[in-house]
Amino acid sequence: MRKVVVTGVGAVHPLGLGARLLFDRWMAGEVGIQGGEAPCSDFEPTTHLSKKEARRADRFTQLAMVAGDEAIASAGWDDEQPYDPARVGTVVGTGIGGLATMEHGQTMLLQAGPEKVPPLSVPLMMGNAASGVLAMRYGFRGPSFGTVSACAAAGHAIGTAMRMIQYGEADAVLTGGAEAALTPLSIAAFAALDATSDSGISRPFDARRDGFVMGEGAGILILEEEEAAKARGATILGRFIGYGTTSDAHHLTAPEVEGRGAAAAITVALGDAGIEPSQIDYINAHGTSTPLNDRAETVALKRALGDDAKRIPVSSTKSAIGHLLGAAGAVEAIATLYALQERVAPPTLGYEQAEEDLDLDYVPQKPKPLNVNGRKPIALSNSFGFGGHNAVLVMEGT
Amino acid sequence: MTTQEIDENMAASPEAVEKCVREALPQFGVEPEDITRDATFEDLDVDSLDLAELSQVIEEEFGVALKGEDVAKIKTVGEAVDLVVSRS
Numbered sequence: 001m002r003k004v005v006v007t008g009v010g011a012v013h014p015l016g017l018g019a020r021l022l023f024d025r026w027m028a029g030e031v032g033i034q035g036g037e038a039p040c041s042d043f044e045p046t047t048h049l050s051k052k053e054a055r056r057a058d059r060f061t062q063l064a065m066v067a068g069d070e071a072i073a074s075a076g077w078d079d080e081q082p083y084d085p086a087r088v089g090t091v092v093g094t095g096i097g098g099l100a101t102m103e104h105g106q107t108m109l110l111q112a113g114p115e116k117v118p119p120l121s122v123p124l125m126m127g128n129a130a131s132g133v134l135a136m137r138y139g140f141r142g143p144s145f146g147t148v149s150a151c152a153a154a155g156h157a158i159g160t161a162m163r164m165i166q167y168g169e170a171d172a173v174l175t176g177g178a179e180a181a182l183t184p185l186s187i188a189a190f191a192a193l194d195a196t197s198d199s200g201i202s203r204p205f206d207a208r209r210d211g212f213v214m215g216e217g218a219g220i221l222i223l224e225e226e227e228a229a230k231a232r233g234a235t236i237l238g239r240f241i242g243y244g245t246t247s248d249a250h251h252l253t254a255p256e257v258e259g260r261g262a263a264a265a266i267t268v269a270l271g272d273a274g275i276e277p278s279q280i281d282y283i284n285a286h287g288t289s290t291p292l293n294d295r296a297e298t299v300a301l302k303r304a305l306g307d308d309a310k311r312i313p314v315s316s317t318k319s320a321i322g323h324l325l326g327a328a329g330a331v332e333a334i335a336t337l338y339a340l341q342e343r344v345a346p347p348t349l350g351y352e353q354a355e356e357d358l359d360l361d362y363v364p365q366k367p368k369p370l371n372v373n374g375r376k377p378i379a380l381s382n383s384f385g386f387g388g389h390n391a392v393l394v395m396e397g398t
Numbered sequence: 399m400t401t402q403e404i405d406e407n408m409a410a411s412p413e414a415v416e417k418c419v420r421e422a423l424p425q426f427g428v429e430p431e432d433i434t435r436d437a438t439f440e441d442l443d444v445d446s447l448d449l450a451e452l453s454q455v456i457e458e459e460f461g462v463a464l465k466g467e468d469v470a471k472i473k474t475v476g477e478a479v480d481l482v483v484s485r486s
Contacts, residue, residue: 052427052443115457119450 003241004162007234008075008222009334010067014038014215014321017390021069022331023338026320026346027367036200038215038322039182055331057124057133058098059157059180063218063327064130065137068174072110072138075222075234081138082232083224084147084173089142089173090135091161092220095144095326095385096181098125103185130178130218142170152245153177153288154219154329155383155391159243161273162393165225172225176330178218193253195290202323204287205294205362212288215322219330231390238337242273243393253386259300265390266380267302274377277308281370282345282379284336287316288323298358313345313370315363320349331384331395340377340397343370350381410460410486415479422455423448423475435476442475452478462486 011018014032017040025032032038045054045062048069054062072078081088105121123129128146129391135144143164145154154177161175190196197211230234246268248261255262270277286297302309317332324331339346344367351364361368368376377397384390416435424430426448433442438451446469453464462485472478 050427055425056429056447079462150422153475358422 002166002168003239004165004223005226005239006221006237006337007224007229008071008073008077008218009237009337010070011217011219011331011334012040012043012063012067013217013324013331014040015064016042019074019334020338022321023335023346026317027344029347029349030237030320030364030380031323031349032215033200033202034214035181036197036213038169038213039288040217056120058101058129058217060094060098060178060218061124061130061133063216064092064134064176064178064181067176067178067218067220068134069139071174071220071222073300077222079172085139087139087142087171088140089161089164089170090131090140090144091147091148091164091173091175092130092134093157093177093326093329094127094130094178095148095153096149096186097127098129099181099186103183134174138174140174142173144364147363149389149391150287150385151323151325152383152385152391153326153344154310154333154387155381155393156245156340156389158240158330158393159245159391160223161223162170162240162243165223171228173223174220175223176218176220177327179325179327180216181280181325182214182216187214195253197289199394201350202289202318204285204319204348205298206351207353207355209289209291209294212290212318213322214389215324217321217324217327217331219327219334221334226331236398238340238398239396240393241396242269242275244269244272244392245384248388248390250388255288255296255384256388257296257299259296259303261388262297262384262390263303263383265323265392266300266382269380269392269394275394279378280312280380281372281377282306282336282339282357283312284315284339284379284381285316285333285349286382287318289318292313293384295358297384298360303359309360312361313363313368314360315346315348317346319347319351329391333381333395335398336379336381336395338393340379341371342376344368345370363380410462410483412479412483413457415460415482418456418459419452419475422452426451433475435479436474438474440473444470456482460486
């Protein structure tokens, strides 16, 4: 089986612009949440995009374009692309797509009539827009589409990209996720579901957690087939070595309390990677800060990993940047790559009060070094979505 | 289009239509100084999506609906202006 390496990363997130900045600020204990939301406050589209590029893209696609440019530069592809464009794919997930565009179109429809609905409404709101625009932006002519599985969308995108390379469908794939759903409709709708936090605090696994804090952003990764990457002298940031995806087949929004579906995804991913629970050094949890997810995820980790669950540090990026929905899995995979590189488990910020049975090592408040004894460290990155979708990635550091 | 609706729209003089086009195109990212009657939409990087938006603005201002086959024929700013004037 062909192997898959990461050679480029880019991210726009509530702690700023830049993949490394996300990791550094999270490690330093910074939190990108203001007033119960986690917007990309530093992101001004026309600073990075031409007027035409900006108005041809919903905000979720704009975020993906800027993260994409960083990833391309980080892979060293900005001067010359090393692959036949027909052999390069583009798979970018989103949970919701261009919701602000849809809301604007709906407002125009109701206030001014059907003839005033903007012609760009459909091409901007469609969930595959980020994939289509990035494929065009870089001229990639291999397989290209979006993945849509709510908060597991980026996990599925990366897993799908990995398979494309493993099966020889592509030699490289630009992948990740993007989301910009901090809109009045979405904020009201998640609140009506009682999914978002009343306190406005994201504190995954803590007994006081009361819902997720919605964020926005994009994470883009460049994956390459290992031998080709080595042949071109690429800097390898890490590897994707396993992928597992399952369904709860249980409930539209609630996780299955026994964590069977999520545990099965972990088991499938470990089998795909050919590793045992004893080899896992760190888990980047889905850890949304909702009462149900964090409990079910803890149960799932114990179910899948047995006694090793209590040994392995488990932390949630969402403690620093809230929940980026369909971008979460990508931004978190990028943070996990840096954690593996630095041999450290970043902290679950704000974690103070344990809840009964939530008894894993959640890395409270401060980072914790990983004791890997000269081995290449291995991590899991979990993503679970409304609809009962579970996507688990197994990553290996260099 | 009823007579009353037409009366509500601006008179489609060549000057008025050209002014409307000159005001609309920069919103799509076109440099104002590049807009001349002879400039082609291709040179201005104005594509079918921009023309769909421009058609909406023109219909609002002058009550002239430009259909897909009309838009496909026009190549320059001047041709667009003349077509709108001739239809109004």
